[in-house]
Amino acid sequence: MWRLVICDDHPLVARALEAALEDFPEFRVVGSAVSGHALIDLLRHVDCDLIVLDYAMPGEFDGVALIAYLRRVFPAIPILVLSGQASPALVQRCLRAGAAGFARKSQNIPLLIQAMSRVVRGMSHVDNGLSADAIVPLDEALARLSVREMAVIRLLLSGSTVSGIADKLHKSIKTISTQKQSAFRKMGIKNDVQLYQLAHLPAEPVRSGSGAEP
Numbered sequence: 001m002w003r004l005v006i007c008d009d010h011p012l013v014a015r016a017l018e019a020a021l022e023d024f025p026e027f028r029v030v031g032s033a034v035s036g037h038a039l040i041d042l043l044r045h046v047d048c049d050l051i052v053l054d055y056a057m058p059g060e061f062d063g064v065a066l067i068a069y070l071r072r073v074f075p076a077i078p079i080l081v082l083s084g085q086a087s088p089a090l091v092q093r094c095l096r097a098g099a100a101g102f103a104r105k106s107q108n109i110p111l112l113i114q115a116m117s118r119v120v121r122g123m124s125h126v127d128n129g130l131s132a133d134a135i136v137p138l139d140e141a142l143a144r145l146s147v148r149e150m151a152v153i154r155l156l157l158s159g160s161t162v163s164g165i166a167d168k169l170h171k172s173i174k175t176i177s178t179q180k181q182s183a184f185r186k187m188g189i190k191n192d193v194q195l196y197q198l199a200h201l202p203a204e205p206v207r208s209g210s211g212a213e214p
Helices: 011-023 036-043 063-073 088-097 109-120 138-142 147-157 162-169 173-187 192-199
Strands: 002-007 027-033 050-054 079-083 101-104
Touching (some): 002 011, 002 036, 002 109, 011 027, 011 109, 027 036, 036 050, 050 063, 050 109, 063 079, 063 088, 088 101, 088 192, 101 109, 138 173, 147 162, 147 173, 147 192, 162 173, 173 192
Parallel strands (some): 002 027, 002 050, 079 101
16 A cells, blocks of 8 residues: 655645545555645654645745755655646656656546556656657757847846837837747747746756755
8 A cells, every 4th residue: 555645735635635545545645734844744754655746835835946855855755746737847847856747636536546656656657748858948949049039038038028029129019929929839838937937947857865944
């Protein structure tokens, strides 16, 4: 039997998953937490084989920072990230920080159990359609662009709007919008959120080792 700890700021999520697992006796929930700090305290007192972690929770200690800390302090426990928001760039951030798998919160229970089973056995898992393999570093993505497209993307990343970029470059809003969409296609992204996620990907995977709790 695999021992499971759930971390989600909505207690009902943990209860719903625990109830669903009654039909899957290979897993047993041994604890739940509603914040990153509560999870760390729980892991110091409870032995478990898998952490199912909500990516976004209230407070400063969540997401990539929490994943990286867990990998340093509890390197033997694999992490499966659950998220209501999902994109290849977000998946890449989580995997580079040390997560072993990524699944959507909207995933049905049998597929979620499949993800848990893979991760707890030392394999990786990413939901279909979220493969991080196509994500490339920002510099490499920018190298695919024309000079004008690159200028538009860099101004977007500096906080400028399309209309603001049009003013700065003395072009029409339609021209800037066209260059922006062309750049997005070449970079393999679809919107501004994915652009910012790509720009903030960690440069290197986080290595496990010792560390003090923030």
